Amino acid sequence: MITISSVSAQNKFGQLLDEAQREPILITRHGRPAAYIISPQDMKVLQETQSHRRNSQPDWGEACAAGWNEFDSSHGSFADEHSTL
Template identity: 65%
Template sequence: MITVTSVEAQNRFGQLLDTVQREPVTITRHGRTAAFIVSSEAYQMLLGRLPESPNMAAYLDAITAFRGSGKQGATADLLADRAAERARGE
């Protein structure tokens, strides 16, 4: 995963759109992670609308790195619970 500043992201936005097709991009502001850019496919997978792809592990790792794994893997559990809720139609 690559990391760019918010100014770099603004100046290289078109290039970053190409990059996110291969890997997520971290955007920082003032030295802190501010956002991630992910492909449309990855976003749909996170919402549970598409089957999981081989790149999904990289996206979930990026989310965990951003949010922290929480106590005893709470972030992964939260994502799994949300996917189960969507599958049930809640």
């Protein structure tokens, strides 16, 4: 991966676009990561991976609520008995 400062990136933007077809480029500002330039092919892979993860992972909010509802149905709610409100 190529790493370049934002000032240098401004002066070499056209060259960086060509380089990004071969490998990702990290642009830094004040020594910290600020942005990446990647090829359209790499971006497509990232989007497909993200979409696949979203579709294959359970909705944790729904899973937790279902688990609590199942517990509450079988054991009852203990919050009412111990509530300090």
